Structure formats: C-alpha cells, structure tokens
Amino acid sequence: MKEDCIFCRIANGLIPSTTLYEDDDFRVILDLNPASKGHALILPKRHSQDLCSLDDETAGKVLPLAGKLGTAMVKALGCDGFNLVQNNGEAAGQTVLHFHMHIIPRYANGPKIVAWKPGTVSKEEMAQIAEAVKAEL
Ligand code: AMP
Ligand code: ZN
Numbered sequence: 001m002k003e004d005c006i007f008c009r010i011a012n013g014l015i016p017s018t019t020l021y022e023d024d025d026f027r028v029i030l031d032l033n034p035a036s037k038g039h040a041l042i043l044p045k046r047h048s049q050d051l052c053s054l055d056d057e058t059a060g061k062v063l064p065l066a067g068k069l070g071t072a073m074v075k076a077l078g079c080d081g082f083n084l085v086q087n088n089g090e091a092a093g094q095t096v097l098h099f100h101m102h103i104i105p106r107y108a109n110g111p112k113i114v115a116w117k118p119g120t121v122s123k124e125e126m127a128q129i130a131e132a133v134k135a136e137l
Contacts, residue, residue: 002047007098011043021069025061028069031102035113038077038105040069048099050088062101069103079105083114 001008009015011027020040021028031039042065048054070082085102087094104113121129 001045002098005047005098007043007096007100008045008047011045011098020072021065025058026065028065028103035102035104036079036106036110038073038079038103040073040103042066042069042101042103044099049097050094050099051086052088054099066101066103070105073103073105077105078107080108081106085114 001012003009006015010017010029013027017027017029019027019029025045027043027045029041029043031041042062044054044058044062046055046058048058051059066084070084073079073082083102083104083106085104086100087102106113
C-alpha cells in the first residue's frame with residue numbers, strides 16, 4: 001500500500017467509503033461524483049498506478065468482478081446496461097493514479113455517458129498503425 005495514495009487508503013479501510021463489495025484483493029465503492037445512479041469503482045487493495053503496472057493475477061480478477069457487480073446493478077437498480085470505463089494516463093482522463101475500473105449503470109433514454117464522434121482513417125494509415133503497434137507487442 002502507498003501511504004499517500006487516497007485509493008490505497010480507501011481500499012484498505014483507512015478512509016471510510018460506501019462499500020458494495022470487499023474481499024482479500026478488492027474493495028468496490030460508490031463514486032462520490034457519480035455519472036449515473038449507482039456509479040461504482042473497483043479498487044485493488046494493492047497499489048498499481050494503472051493497467052500497465054497491474055499484475056496479471058489481479059487483472060484477471062477485475063472483469064469477473066465487474067460482471068458480478070453489473071449483474072447485481074441490473075437487478076437491484078433496474079439499469080438497462082452498464083459501461084466499464086478504465087482510464088490510463090492524464091490524457092485519457094485519469095485523475096487518481098491508482099488503477100481503478102468504473103462501473104457505470106446506464107438507463108434507457110438516459111444521457112450518453114461514453115460516446116465519441118466516429119472519425120475516418122485511410123487503409124494506408126491503418127496499415128502503418130498496425131505495423132507500429134505490432135512491433136511493440
Ligand atoms: P478517473 O478520472 O478515472 O481517475 O476517476 C476517478 C474517480 O474517482 C472520479 O469519478 C471521482 O469522482 C472518484 N473519486 C475521487 N475521490 C473519491 C473518493 N474519495 N471517494 C469516491 N470516489 C472518488
Ligand atoms: Zn494506491
């Protein structure tokens with residue numbers, strides 16, 4: 001645990017939170033500034049800044065847990081779906097530098113929360129991008 005990290009402190013119970021779920025590896029809390037009713041955050045108890053530094057074992061538990069929470073939200077809150085959002089880096093909107101996964105319930109006819117304007121790309125540019133990324137894998 002990183003002493004000066006607010007999500008380490010919340011995940012490990014040093015700062016109170018509205019907790020939906022807890023086990024040895026995770027705490028799931030309600031977001032203080034929700035994008036929709038029920039917006040929750042999956043917080044690993046062990047500190048990692050983002051997805052790139054998250055260990056594989058913890059990473060492998062995040063999606064099943066998100067699915068479990070999403071299923072419970074559909075039943076308990078009556079949402080019609082949910083988005084998983086996970087920001088890496090300030091440019092991507094990450095404001096707290098401790099890995100977390102947002103679970104954002106979505107309601108029919110509710111506002112769009114995760115959306116982008118579809119762009120365009122040439123076949124040549126797609127090929128260049130693919131070659132550049134594949135070379136780093
Ligand atoms: P991100 O922009 O992906 O880093 O998301 C950080 C999220 O953490 C935001 O949705 C904040 O509203 C939420 N947040 C920040 N501090 C707290 C806190 N003390 N308790 C609950 N949620 C928090
Ligand atoms: Zn931390």
